[in-house]
Amino acid sequence: MELGLLSMMENKIKWIHCTLIALTAQIIDGIHVAKYVKSRIMKKIYCLKAENMEPCLATVLVGDNLASATYVKNKQRAAVELGMKTMDLRLPSNCTQSELIELIKSLNEDVTVHGILVQLPLPVHLDTYIITNTIKPLKDVDGLTTTNMGLLVSGRGCLKPCTPVGILELLDHYGINVSGLHVVIVNRSQLVGKPLAFLFLERNATVTICHSKSNDILKEIKDADLVITGVGNREKFTLTGEMITNGSIVVDVGITRYKGKLGGDVDYPSVAQKASWITPVPGGVGPMTVCMLLNNTLIAASLSKA
């Protein structure tokens, strides 16, 4: 029997086991899956290079926000590690909207650049919607332009937002099929909750989106087979073991510092006692987001050949 199929069956058996007996959750290991995806990406880069095509990712950072600079550095480093060409473009925090638009337009025209990423959030004087939509949709490796969002909603998405597709890749790797499941997403942002909801609908899940104004989040979460949480503020929202049903799957997108430690929205010890599967933070969704950005750059490079 094929190894992949065997491991999927093993995972399914573990899942059923955990669901029935409520043991400690199985870990959805983003670092492990990211390694696997990266090796796939590396092979594709090698093949494209053999066809005289060098995939190139251009990142644009405006200002000196420390967290944003770290995210850009990680994306650049991951791309270079896999043999992808990169451009690292920076503008000062007081740059004008026209200067940033001109830079993006020049990258749109540059045939050696396949993917463009403008790191968010932007300084408040810049209009995120206008800036995002200046990126040519075929080079929009964050999948955030109105065109790419519209395609995604129509079930024809090609360049899809990185964190949502990273979550699907994680679930697929462990053989977790969401068809028919009740998925509750605590987040309604453009980056996470909205695209994720449509991707899950495409996979025949029943989706509920919760947010800060939802009346009864606890009731929704109790009813969920799969909870995805992405709030990023433990004072406002913490997912604890007593909130979930035995055997549910928990994916933590949040990144926050709590009591001096980096973590997510989930109170890991109590949730891991009841969930069947759980993503840790760090080491869960985060590593997948970067992988999917590089994967999108490869898709964009292939699209440029068509």
Ligand SMILES: NC(=O)c1ccc[n+]([C@@H]2O[C@H](COP(=O)([O-])OP(=O)(O)OC[C@H]3O[C@@H](n4cnc5c(N)ncnc54)[C@H](OP(=O)(O)O)[C@@H]3O)[C@@H](O)[C@H]2O)c1
């Ligand atoms: N791991 C990764 O790769 C990755 C990628 C992207 C983001 N993140 C992390 O994910 C988190 C969310 O990111 P984002 O960009 O989506 O942020 P965001 O736009 O601020 O979204 C936060 C969401 O949480 C909701 N929320 C806030 N307080 C709540 C409460 N008390 N109860 C229920 N919902 C509440 C908000 O609802 P309203 O809409 O009503 O305000 C909003 O939908 C952050 O920690 C970010 O760092 C991680």
